[in-house]
Amino acid sequence: MVAPKPVILAIQNDETDAPHLVGFWLEEIGFEIQVLRAFAGETVPTHVPVGIAALLPLGGHMNANEDHLHPWLAAERALLKDAIDRDIPIFAICLGTQLLAVAGGGRVEKAELGEVGIYTINRLDVADPIFDFNAVPAAQWHEDQVTVLPAGATLLASSERCENQIYRLGSKSYGVQFHPEIDLEIVKWWEAEADDAFKDSGKSTIQSEMAAVESELIATWKPIIQSWGREVLKTIAPSSHHLLKQSNQS
Secondary structure, eight states: OOOOOOEEEEEEOSTTOOOHHHHHHHHHTTOEEEEEEGGGTOOOOSSOOTTEEEEEEOOOSSOTTOTTTOTHHHHHHHHHHHHHHHTOOBEEETHHHHHHHHHTTOEEEEEEEEEEEEEEEEEOSOOOSSOOOSEEEEEEEEEEEEEEOOTTOEEEEEESSOSOSEEEETTTEEEESSOTTOOHHHHHHHHHTOOHHHHTTTOSOOHHHHHHHHHHHHHHHHHHHHHHHHHHHHTSOHHHHHHHHHHHHO
16 A cells, blocks of 8 residues: 655645645655645644644745735744744745744845845855755745844845845754746746736846746756755655655656
C-alpha cells in the first residue's frame, strides 16, 4: 500500500496568486499541496490542523493588517502564530511573509519605494542551510514591506530597496518578500488585473524583464524551495524519507 503524502497547507489570499511553480516543485519531491482559498471565503483555521506538515501562506494585493476589508487575515495571523509557537515549518511569500512578521510581533509598512519587476537580492554573511547564494535576481511585486522583523528572526538577505527580503524564524521557517512562484504568464495576468503596487510603480509592463531572466529565476529558486521541502521531510514520519528517496531516484 502506498503511504499517504505529507501535506503542505497553502493559504491563497488572492485569486491571482496560487502556489503555482512553488507548488509544482514541492509536489515533485513528494508533498501534497492542499490549497485553502481564503479569498473565496473558505475558513482559515486559527491552529495548524492535525496532519499538516508545513504552511505556505501566499501573496495578495492587500495590506497585512486590513482585517476590516479581508476578515480572514486575523485568523491567518493566528494560524501562523500557532505554527511559530510549535515550530511547525512555514514558507511565507510576499503578503505571507508580512503576515508572518506581524504574527511574530514585527511590523509592516508601506515602502518609500516599492519593487515591481526584477531586482537583485544580496545574501548577508549569515550561515543558512537553505539559502546559499551571493547575488541573484528575484521577481518582485510589492509596495508594503516588513520594517520590523518578528521576534527571534534572523535576516538572511536584502535588496537595494528592501532590507528584509529573506528571514529565518525558528528551525525551518522562512519569509521571502519576493515571488519565486510566478512566471511570465502570471505576470501577464497581474498586469491585466493591475493593483496599486503596479499602478504606483511607474512602469507600463515588466514582461520583458521577466522574460529575460525567467529561466535563471527557475534555476535559482527551484533547488532552494526543494531544499526547504527536503528539510521538512526529515522532520516527519519515516514514510516521507521513502518518498524523498524515490523522488531523488526518479
